[in-house]
Amino acid sequence: MKIKVDAEKCEGHSRCYSLAPELVDVDDLGNAFELNGGEVPAGLEDKARLIVDNCPEFAITIEE
Amino acid sequence: MTDTTDTHSDPAAEAVAASIPERCPVTDLATDYDMFDPEYLKDPFSAWAELRDTCPIAHTERYGGSWLPTKYDDLQAMAKMVPVLSSKSPIVIDMPGELFKEDGSGYNAAAPISADPPEQNWTRRALLPHFTPKAIAPQTEYTQQLCHDLIDGFIDKGGCDAAVDYAQQIPPRIIAHKLGVDAGMVDDFIEWVRGVLELGLQQPELRAKYRDIIRDFFAAEVADRRANPKDDLITALCQTEVDGEFLPDEVVIGMCNLQLVAGIDTTWSSIGSALWHFAGHGDDRRRMVDADDGLWGTAIEELLRFYAPVTMARNAAEDVEYGGVEFKMGDKILMNFPGANHDPDHFEDAHEVQLDRQRNRHVAFGIGIHRCAGSNLARMEMDVALRTWFERIPEFTLADPDAVTWAGGQVRGPRILPVTFG
Numbered sequence: 001m002k003i004k005v006d007a008e009k010c011e012g013h014s015r016c017y018s019l020a021p022e023l024v025d026v027d028d029l030g031n032a033f034e035l036n037g038g039e040v041p042a043g044l045e046d047k048a049r050l051i052v053d054n055c056p057e058f059a060i061t062i063e064e
Numbered sequence: 065m066t067d068t069t070d071t072h073s074d075p076a077a078e079a080v081a082a083s084i085p086e087r088c089p090v091t092d093l094a095t096d097y098d099m100f101d102p103e104y105l106k107d108p109f110s111a112w113a114e115l116r117d118t119c120p121i122a123h124t125e126r127y128g129g130s131w132l133p134t135k136y137d138d139l140q141a142m143a144k145m146v147p148v149l150s151s152k153s154p155i156v157i158d159m160p161g162e163l164f165k166e167d168g169s170g171y172n173a174a175a176p177i178s179a180d181p182p183e184q185n186w187t188r189r190a191l192l193p194h195f196t197p198k199a200i201a202p203q204t205e206y207t208q209q210l211c212h213d214l215i216d217g218f219i220d221k222g223g224c225d226a227a228v229d230y231a232q233q234i235p236p237r238i239i240a241h242k243l244g245v246d247a248g249m250v251d252d253f254i255e256w257v258r259g260v261l262e263l264g265l266q267q268p269e270l271r272a273k274y275r276d277i278i279r280d281f282f283a284a285e286v287a288d289r290r291a292n293p294k295d296d297l298i299t300a301l302c303q304t305e306v307d308g309e310f311l312p313d314e315v316v317i318g319m320c321n322l323q324l325v326a327g328i329d330t331t332w333s334s335i336g337s338a339l340w341h342f343a344g345h346g347d348d349r350r351r352m353v354d355a356d357d358g359l360w361g362t363a364i365e366e367l368l369r370f371y372a373p374v375t376m377a378r379n380a381a382e383d384v385e386y387g388g389v390e391f392k393m394g395d396k397i398l399m400n401f402p403g404a405n406h407d408p409d410h411f412e413d414a415h416e417v418q419l420d421r422q423r424n425r426h427v428a429f430g431i432g433i434h435r436c437a438g439s440n441l442a443r444m445e446m447d448v449a450l451r452t453w454f455e456r457i458p459e460f461t462l463a464d465p466d467a468v469t470w471a472g473g474q475v476r477g478p479r480i481l482p483v484t485f486g
Contacts, residue, residue, distance in 0.1 A: 030195070055425065
């Protein structure tokens with residue numbers, strides 16, 4: 001599983017970072033980017049779905 | 065701090081209420097909603113639900129006229145109509161011409177919130193690095209100590225006004241600490257902010273008076289930091305460069321104004337609404353007594369969703385059509401993010417507080433380029449304020465439900481909230 005943060009849509013709410021710092025980090029403006037090239041480590045698939053479902057900007061997608 | 069023995073009055077709010085002509089009853093929400101109707105303030109949820117089903121973008125002529133969208137998808141779309149729906153005037157009631165100041169100095173009262181691109185873009189980039197989760201984390205300890213100190217002041221009294229004695233006291237001290245201004249002026253800050261945003265909304269002279277007080281205060285602070293740099297946010301903003309030039313004084317003053325006005329009664333409203341909820345909902349309160357980090361995390365977001373306090377305004381910069389409505393140039397639109405958060409198309413059992421709600425794409429802090437810059441600070445304050453309260457005062461109830469009052473207009477939250485401990 002891979003996640004993708006759309007930098008054009010991200011407005012820096014940081015919901016994903018607070019829910020899954022294993023999957024994303026934020027830059028000095030608070031905008032998110034994927035860790036590990038977006039690769040979701042085994043066992044963290046539910047967290048990946050969780051950050052998709054909690055992004056108010058619809059900026060995160062999953063590529064199976 | 066306010067004396068807790070007299071918690072059941074709010075003289076400043078009563079004086080404003082008394083000065084306003086009696087309001088006509090609302091007969092048709094779709095064409096005549098009233099954002100200051102005490103019944104609407106107590107329960108805006110049923111009004112939004114009715115409008116979503118009948119007229120999802122309502123209109124009123126009251127207070128100079130405004131539009132009120134109520135559906136999540138509409139709020140999402142309208143927040144992105146930039147700059148056609150302009151943010152230059154985020155307060156829904158215009159200041160009369162004679163009180164409006166255009167001094168040619170380039171002063172923007174509260175950039176980036178009151179700016180459109182490109183000004184919005186560079187002012188936001190200057191401010192945001194100070195409000196990322198990592199930038200906020202070091203202030204957690206100070207906030208915890210502050211909350212304990214406040215509770216020490218009333219815990220032996222058996223009760224307090226949770227709005228006046230607790231919720232209201234936290235954000236101004238955090239903002240003062242962050243900006244580097246005298247925390248001893250907290251009572252003044254509270255008065256100024258209520259004067260501008262709450263009581264001043266219907267009282268233009270009051271609003272102009274406090275607008276000028278705040279501006280003069282920060283002008284002096286900025287001049288001081290230019291001469292005597294300190295380790296604080298005002299200094300950091302003074303030393304911020306954009307395109308090789310330091311931010312002008314007028315921009316820094318506007319940013320300080322924004323932090324004071326937008327960072328105080330918003331967050332105290334959220335903390336107060338959460339305490340009101342727990343005081344009146346024993347099952348939810350008991351559930352939080354032994355809550356783990358996971359439950360606290362979802363609970364904070366759910367309370368933000370349900371009791372989202374803030375409704376900013378936009379101005380149509382030209383005639384524009386959206387959702388079957390023809391907005392005329394100059395029309396005011398209330399960005400009803402709180403209403404979006406109750407849309408059953410996007411939230412299962414939207415009318416229920418579910419403290420363990422997992423899927424919660426709420427928009428309490430707005431969306432798009434004007435997303436609240438202080439959202440991470442507000443979340444930290446709310447988290448610390450509620451956890452510290454529960455650690456010290458796990459059992460509490462409303463002392464007098466009828467005494468509770470709600471501020472409305474553009475920031476909704478309890479202003480009088482007497483609770484009994486135990």
